[in-house]
Amino acid sequence: MPLPRFHRLADDRQGHILDVARGHFARHGPGAASYNKIIESAGVSKTAAYQYFDGKDDLLATVLDGVRDRLLAALGPWEPAASGPAFRARLEGGSRALLAHLHKHPEDLALADLAIGRSDEAQWLGWFEAVVGNGQALGLIRTDIDRSLLVAATAAVLRAADAWTLARLRSGDGQHAEQGADQAWLLLAALWSDGSDGNDGRETRDAH
Known part of the structure; x- marks a missing residue:
């Protein structure tokens, strides 16, 4: 599950991050998708990313729940x-x-x-x-x-x-x-x- 700070983001910002992540996971597969490239594409710093999710697996789980x-x-x-x-x-x-x-x-x-x-x-x-x-x-x-x-x-x-x-x-x-x-x-x-x-x-x- 996302960390509490992610839920404090505006809805459109949450949606943008998850949309970008879903695109990467869909194109490259969960195993090959790069967490660093996902957060870079979403315009999220590494520091902020780890305040939103525990890591790539946590982000993937959130994306899959949305699907x-x-x-x-x-x-x-x-x-x-x-x-x-x-x-x-x-x-x-x-x-x-x-x-x-x-x-x-x-x-x-x-x-x-x-x-x-x-x-x-x-x-x-x-x-x-x-x-x-x-x-x-x-x-x-x-x-x-x-x-x-x-x-x-x-x-x-x-x-x-x-x-x-x-x-x-x-x-x-x-x-x-x-x-x-x-x-x-x-x-x-x-x-x-x-x-x-x-x-x-x-x-x-x-x-x-």
Whole structure:
């Protein structure tokens, strides 16, 4: 966490320092990014920098917390659905909102996995916990697998699908990018089905 003196800076000054740091970490990676170059680019003296943060790791943690918070804000809270079609529509709506944010903010995309994987990931996984709980209540998601594992796997599938779609958008392959939601749904249907219907999740996929 930032040291108290950082919080006494004006909001725009705090934002500038974190924006500069996020750019360096996104471009060079957390390991290769230079703390000295970050603070120089932000216009912060070495003396002041160590009054704001304990060091590079502390600055990185603050940046990643900001990325995580923006991703959660883009998703918005999960509102329980009352039917299969509504469940799918809400899931796809959240995915589109997150994808739009990552498309607009490529630095957040570069750091998203690190931000989500931080030790305090309850805020992020809470959204997927709500999704899985709602789907299980509707009979759309299997209940024979440990809930925490299913939640983590669901989050991983959706993150991978969003990254896949963004890669195609950046390459100009808009036609295939538009298939991202359907591709994600196929993967989730296979993950969520216990195969008891004998069709490997086709009924789940056709619930719309």
